Amino acid sequence: MNTALNRILCARSLAIIGASSDPAKRGYQAIRQLLSDGFAGRIFPINPKSREILGLKCYPSVLDVGETIDAALICTPAKMSPGILDQCGQKGITGVIVLAAGFAEIGPEGAKLADECLAVAQRNNVRIIGPNTNGVFNLHNRMNLVGVQGVEPGGIGIVSQSGNMSLALITEAKRRGGLGFSTYVGVGNQLDVRFNEYLEYFGQDQETKAAVFYVEGFKNGRKFLDVCREVAKKKPVIIYKSGRTAAGQNAASSHTGALAGSFALTRDLLRQAGATVIEQSDKILSVAEGLSKLPVASGDRVAILSDGGGHGTITTDTLIEHGLTLAELSDETRMRLAGMLPASASLTNPVDVAGGTDENPACFADCAQILLEDPGVDILMIIGIFGGYAMRFSESLLEMEIETSRRVADLARRYGKPLVVQSVYGTLRPKPLEYLKELGIPLFIWPENAVRCVAELVRYSGARRRIARAQPLIPGPAKKAAQSIISGARSEGRDSLYEHEAKTLLATYGVTVPPHLVVREAGELVHVTAKLGDDPMAMKIVSQDILHKSEAGGVKLEISGGKALCSSFEAILENAHAFNPRARIHGVLVSPMARPGVEVIVGVVHDPIFGPVIMFGLGGIFVEVLKDVSFRALPICDEDAQEMIEEIQSKAILNGVRGAAPVDKSALVDLIMKVAMVSQLHPEIAEIDLNPIIARDDGYDVVDARMIFSNDGD
C-alpha cells in the first residue's frame, strides 16, 4: 500500500496553499471546484493576506491550522516552495502537489531549486507530486484539482506527462459518452513520485478498472516493470510511449528532460510485464474503454455477426492483419443459424444476416446466443448498424432494439465471453446504443477500433495467464569453473573474455558449443585432426586487442588439411600484426566449420533504464539492417523465451524455407534460458553477444561468443 500517495489522492482534509480571491488564480479555482463538487473533506485555504476565501476561514500558514491535514495543493510561485515544504513537514502533511513551473525544465537555476525542494521534502518525510503539473483529480473523492469541467466519474485512471494529452482524452471521453474517469495525475517533472508509484496506487484503487499512462520517458523503468507485472494480474495497464523515434526523443527531452530508451526495447519489456502498449494516441481511449469493461478472453477465435457486407469485410481484413483467428463455426451452430436467417445469409464466419434483422432486430440476440454457445468461439463482434434500425427503418422498432441491447448485454455476462459492438450509428447516440453502453458493452464507430481493442484484449489475456503461471527461474549456484574463467581474465586485467573462454563458460552451463583448440604455435596444429576431426576448420585470431576479427584479417574459413592449416595460421598472425602491431596475441582458435543452418543471435545488455535485458533475433542482415529482434527483461520464464522467437517478423525463416527443415525452436528456448541464467549468476558480465549462432533442425552451434565485463568492477 502506497500510503503517502493514497493519503494525497484520497485526502479527507486539504490545504490550498496560495489560496486566492482572484477567480483567475488556481488558488481560487481549486476551492470553488471542491465546493461545487461537494468534496466531503475539510478545506483549509492558506494565505497570510486573507481572512476568508469563498466563505472558508483562511489561515496564515498550515501551522496555524488546528486539525490534521492530509495533503496540500501548493499554488505559490516556485521560489517559495522550499519554505512551504518545510512547514508542511512540520505540520505532518505527508503529501503535496506543486503546480508551479520554474524548476529543472528552465535550466540549471531551476534544477538547483528542485534539488533544494527534494532535500527539504525528504528531510520532512513529505512526498511531492509535480512540480510543473496541471494537477490531479480523484472524482470518486469529489476532489478535482485540475480545473477541467464536467468530467464523469468512472473506471479509467490516467497518469500523464503531458497536460494536453490528458485534456485530449477527457474531451474525447465526453464526446463518446458512457466513459468516465477515476483518478488523474499530471506527473509534471516527476521530481519525487514517479510512474511506478502511481501504478502501484492504481493497482490498489478499487475505483480504477484500467490504468492509462502517457509516458515520454521512464526514470525508473525496472521498478515500473516490477509493479506492472503485479497490477496487470488484476487490471489492464495501457501505455502510450512517445519519443519512439530519435527525432521524437529530441522533441520529448526538450520537453521534460527524461531519458527515452529504444522504443522497440521499451515496448517489448512493457508487454512482457503485462502492459498494453498503444502507438497511436487516438486509439488510447477506445482500447482503455474496451479493456476496462471486457472479461479476459480465453483465446483468439473471433466470430463476426454482421448486417452489412462492407463492414464485415473490413472487420475480417483487420482481424487477420492483427493476427487474430476467424473462428470456425461448428455444424450445429451453422444449422441453428440457418433456422434463424434468410436463405441468402452467409453462415460461415463472418456471419452476414443478409437483411434477416431488418424487420426484426431481435434476431441479433438470437444469433449472438447461438454464436456465444459455440465452444469454438472465444469472442463475439457485432458489426454494422446495430442499434440504428429505428433511425434507419422505422421508429416502431425502437422498443425491440432497446430490448435487444438488454438481451445482448445479458448474454455477454451469462457466457462470460468478450462481446463488442461496432455500429455506424454510434456517432448519433441512439437510445439502444446509449443503453448498451450503460450495460457495459464497449461500442465502436469504426471496425478498425473495435478490432484493435479485441486484439489488445487477446494479447493482455495471454500475458495475464503467462504472468500468473510464470515460475521465477531459480538458478542453481554459479559453477566454480565459470567463476574461475572470469576471475582469471580479470586478474589479467582484461575487460572481456576470449571467445574460447566465453564458449567454455557457456558449456559449463550446458550450452552446446563446437569443440575447439587454441593454437599458440604452428607446431601444435598437428593435434587438430586428432582432437577436432578432419572436417574443414574455421580459424580465428584470439587477442584482447582485436575486437573485430574479420576486419583484421584474423579469420580463415573452410580450411582443410595440415598444409592449409599451417599457412592459414601464419597468415592470420601476420595480418593481425599488420593490423595492430601492438596487439597482444593469445593464439589462434581452431574449430570445425558449423554445418549450414539459419543464423540467429542471442545477447544480453544492461539497459540504463530497465537493467539487464536479453535479446533474440535473426542474424546477419536481419539484425544489422532490418533490426528484427525481440527483447525481454531478465529474469525470464520459458514462455517469454518462446514468445521472443515467435515475435520475430521474419520468423518464417525459422520454420524452414527453400526446402529446409524447421529449426529446433525448443533448443533455442533452452539456449535463451541458459544465457539468461549465465547473466543472472555472473552479474560481473555486463554484455553477452552470441553472434552468429547457427540454428538447425537438430540443434544449434554457437559460432562466435563475446562476453564483456561491467565497468563498475562488481
Next chain:
Amino acid sequence: MNTALNRILCARSLAIIGASSDPAKRGYQAIRQLLSDGFAGRIFPINPKSREILGLKCYPSVLDVGETIDAALICTPAKMSPGILDQCGQKGITGVIVLAAGFAEIGPEGAKLADECLAVAQRNNVRIIGPNTNGVFNLHNRMNLVGVQGVEPGGIGIVSQSGNMSLALITEAKRRGGLGFSTYVGVGNQLDVRFNEYLEYFGQDQETKAAVFYVEGFKNGRKFLDVCREVAKKKPVIIYKSGRTAAGQNAASSHTGALAGSFALTRDLLRQAGATVIEQSDKILSVAEGLSKLPVASGDRVAILSDGGGHGTITTDTLIEHGLTLAELSDETRMRLAGMLPASASLTNPVDVAGGTDENPACFADCAQILLEDPGVDILMIIGIFGGYAMRFSESLLEMEIETSRRVADLARRYGKPLVVQSVYGTLRPKPLEYLKELGIPLFIWPENAVRCVAELVRYSGARRRIARAQPLIPGPAKKAAQSIISGARSEGRDSLYEHEAKTLLATYGVTVPPHLVVREAGELVHVTAKLGDDPMAMKIVSQDILHKSEAGGVKLEISGGKALCSSFEAILENAHAFNPRARIHGVLVSPMARPGVEVIVGVVHDPIFGPVIMFGLGGIFVEVLKDVSFRALPICDEDAQEMIEEIQSKAILNGVRGAAPVDKSALVDLIMKVAMVSQLHPEIAEIDLNPIIARDDGYDVVDARMIFSNDGD
C-alpha cells in the same frame, strides 16, 4: 465527357418509377426529399394505380409523359425491371438507377434476370446504376435519391460498394462539421456502369474537389487506372480497398461477387496512377478533407509549431514513422522566432512556443509567417491547443483568437504552402476553430490523423508531378532476332523459351546477360574455355519438360576444369533422366558463375484485373518469405522504375551492408525499363521471370530467365 452518367447525376427531369403514397416506400420518400430540398427540375411520378402523389401528377408509364425525361429512379421489384427498362429506352431515357435487390447476389436465377436487364438496356441505349444500390445523390443539383437527411453540400464525391460505409462517412462528416459532399453513388452490383466511369464523371464535375471510392473489387481495373491517371492530375482520388486478406476477400465476394486481386499489387498500381490508398476506414474522411482543401506540396519538409510538448513529440514521432522530413530551419528563421518567443522556447523544429502564446495567441500567426517564409519549409503543422485559448485561459482572448484564425488562413493562401492545424479543442468546436474550417484550413483532433493527411498529400503531390512529367515509353520496333526466337520455339510446340533463348532475346534489347554455351554432347565441352574463359562454371539442364531444374538434379555450380565439366555434364543428364525418363533434353547450358552480389528479381505477369504488371523485388527469401516486392502496371516511365526500387522494405540491402558497395541502381532501372519494353513489344510472352539477377556496384548478371507464352495464342 461521360454524357449518360452526367445526364443521370445532373438530371433536369426525373421519373420516379414505382412512385408510391406510402411514406414507408422509397417511391414516396424520394419524391418527398426532392420536393423538400427544392430540386429545380421536373419530377414525374410513375405508377399506373395512382393519379397524384404528393401533389404531383402521376403517370401510368414513362411513355405517357409528354416531356423529355433525363433519368429514372426505378423503385419497383426486381422482376419488373426488364419491362421498365424497355419502356425507358423507348422514351429516350438514357440512364436509370435500379434500387431493387434480387439479382446476381441471390444466385443463378437472379444472375439470369440481371443478364436480361443488361441486354434490354444495351439494346435500348440505357445505362444502369445498380441494381441493389441504396441510390445516388448530387447535392449541388438538390437531387438526393438516397434518403439520408441533413447532408451538407461540399467538395467530397463518394462512390461506394457498401451502403453502410457511405452512411458511416456521411455521419462522421456531420459530427466533424465544415465538410460537405458533392455526389454520392452506391454502385450496387455494377451490372453496367463501373467504377472507372464514375471516376471519369468526378474528373469532370466542377463541384467535386476530391473523389472517394470504397471498393471491394474492380471489374475493369485497367480502365480504372487509365482514368485515374488523368483525374489525379487535377484532383485527389482516395481509395479504400477492402478484401485485403484472403479471408477478407472471401467475405467480400460473398457480398458482391467481384474479383479481388492481391492487395499489395492493387495498392501499388493505384498509387502509380496517382490515387491515394487508405487502409483504415476511420482515416478516409480526414485524408479526403485535407486533400480536398490543401494545395499541392512542393516537398516533404515539415515544420511543426507546437504549444504543447506532448503533442509536438507525438507529431514528430509520427512524421518520422511516415517517412517525412523534419524541416531544418534557417538561422534567420530561428533568430526571428527568438525575437518572438520566450527564452525557454525550443527554436529548432519542432518549435515549442513554451507558453509564448498563452496570453497572446496572435503569436501563432507571427510564428507561422516566419516559418512559411523559410524556403526550407514545404508544409506547416500547427499542433496543440490552437483555437482553445479562450476556452482554457480567458474568454477575453476570443476576439484575438478569431483574428488569428483569419490571419493563419490568409498566410496559408498567400504563401501557397499546405498548412494544417491539430487542436485538442477541435471536438468542442470553439468559434476560432469553426471559423478556421470555414476558411478552408483542415483541422484535426489527433496528431496522427494530421500527419497521415500530410503524408498522403506529399505522396499525392509527388505522384501528380510524376504523372505530369511522364513521357510514355515508345519502344522502337520489335527486333527481328527476338521475333524469330519466339516463333522458333512456338513452331516446336513449346509454351516457353529455353533459358538461353530467353537470355539471348533479352540481349537483343541490350540487357546484359552472361555469355553461355549450350552443350549437347560431352565432346563439345572442349570449347568451353575458349568461348567462356576458365572461371568456374555453372551448368544447367535445358529441357522444356523440366521446370524446376535444381529439384531434378539438373544444376551444378562452381565447376572448374575439363574433367569436372565432363563428369558434371554426365551427372546432369543422368539425374534429369532419372527425374523424368520422358523429358525431352535439349542440352546443358554452361555459363561462368556470376560474381557475388545482391539477389534481385524482375518479373512480368498478366493480372486478370489490371493486365500486364511488372514486379521488382529482392530475391531469395526476401521474395519467397517476406514478399518484399513492388508492382507497376505497364507501360512505365523511368521514375516508376526508380520508385519500385525505393519502395522495397529491405532496400537498405541494396545500399550496401556488411561493407559491401551499394548496387548500381541506375543499371537496375535500365533493366526494368528494358524488361518492360520486351513485354510491350512481344505480347505473346505472358510471363517473364528473371530470378535471380545478381546486382552489384558495377551492374548485374541475369542468372536465370524464364519466359512463358500466353495461352490465347496471340
